[in-house]
Amino acid sequence: EDQVTQSPEALRLQEGESSSLNCSYTVSGLRGLFWYRQDPGKGPEFLFTLYSAGEEKEKERLKATLTKKESFLHITAPKPEDSATYLCAVIQGGSEKLVFGKGTKLTVNP
Amino acid sequence: NAGVTQTPKFQVLKTGQSMTLQCAQDMNHNSMYWYRQDPGMGLRLIYYSASEGTTDKGEVPNGYNVSRLNKREFSLRLESAAPSQTSVYFCASIPLGVTYNEQFFGPGTRLTVL
Numbered sequence: 001e002d003q004v005t006q007s008p009e010a011l012r013l014q015e016g017e018s019s020s021l022n023c024s025y026t027v028s029g030l031r032g033l034f035w036y037r038q039d040p041g042k043g044p045e046f047l048f049t050l051y052s053a054g055e056e057k058e059k060e061r062l063k064a065t066l067t068k069k070e071s072f073l074h075i076t077a078p079k080p081e082d083s084a085t086y087l088c089a090v091i092q093g094g095s096e097k098l099v100f101g102k103g104t105k106l107t108v109n110p
Numbered sequence: 111n112a113g114v115t116q117t118p119k120f121q122v123l124k125t126g127q128s129m130t131l132q133c134a135q136d137m138n139h140n141s142m143y144w145y146r147q148d149p150g151m152g153l154r155l156i157y158y159s160a161s162e163g164t165t166d167k168g169e170v171p172n173g174y175n176v177s178r179l180n181k182r183e184f185s186l187r188l189e190s191a192a193p194s195q196t197s198v199y200f201c202a203s204i205p206l207g208v209t210y211n212e213q214f215f216g217p218g219t220r221l222t223v224l
Contacts, residue, residue, distance in 0.1 A: 036215075043114075043200050043215035044153070087153065096141050096160040097168065098204070102152035 006088050006101035013108050016077045021086055021104045023072040029093025033071050035064050036087040044087055047073075068106070085093045100106050112136055116201050116216035119210045123191045129217050131186040133201030139214075141204050142184040144168075144176060146197040147218075154201065159184055191223045 005020045025033065032051055036044035048057045050066040057064050061082065063074040073086055089100040117132045118212065127165075144156040155168030159178040173195060175187045184203075188195060201216040 041218075043217050044202075046214065058163075089153075097155060097203070098143060098160060099155065100153040102150070104160075 003092075003099050004088055004090055004101035006086075008102050008104060010105045011107070013075075013078055013106070015079055015110050016109055017096045018029070018048070018076045018078070019073070020075070021073040021106070022070060023073070023086075023088030023101055025090050026092050027099070028090040030092040031093050033066055034061075034089045034091075035071070036072055036089065038085045038087055047086075074096050076104070078106075080108045082106065114203055114214045114216035115203055116199075116219050118219060119194065121219060121221050123188075123193060123221065125223060126189050127223075128187070128189050129191065130188075131199055131201075131221075132183070133197075133216060134183045135203040135214065137203065137205070138181070138183065139203040139205045139216065140181070142178065142204045143204075144174075145146075145186070145200045145202065146170065146195075147200060148197050156186065156199075167218065170177045195221065195222060197224045208221045 003026050007025045008031045025067045030054055032049050034049050035047040037047055038044045048064040051093055055066050061076050065072045085103045089098050089104045091098055114135045120193045129164040140161045145153045147153050147156045154170050156170055156174050157168055164175050165178055177185045178207040199219045
């Protein structure tokens, strides 16, 4: 059973069309939930860490939120340069394993 | 700071050959990880090291060995490469502690096994 599930697998938006990506997790005792951005041919780039339900963090057009079961990455008025694969990962209490979801590939058309 | 460095960037092996992928970080992080990334499979954890001197298996450890040489370096060895090990390999490091605000990935090693 997957511990981290991301949806949708792929998302196409028009420039300026806001939307949200979802990351649901089943681990107990969450120590941290992380969002990364990955461009083709490159390593993942860190975006946010969230630690507890109700927490929110923002960076430019991105806003990450966390509940007890899932996290959302909200993208407001996206631009073509926001096109990338967005990855979610969690660290469970009592473990140092960083477990990833399969990612959401976002394409923003001009 | 160079962050996380990986060598080599590209490698082609023949089935049965061995090789070691090198990873080093200069951020004084405690935890280091090796992942492989395959189309449609996401990032899968091969091995990780929570601290110097310790290593643990991840999701897909078969066919690999690791060495945490010191706090900076964490190497991944393929003893007898197989075509199924064709993949992109990423090393990552994070600090140990309450917060995880610094997490870095290396640029990856693209390995092809013929």
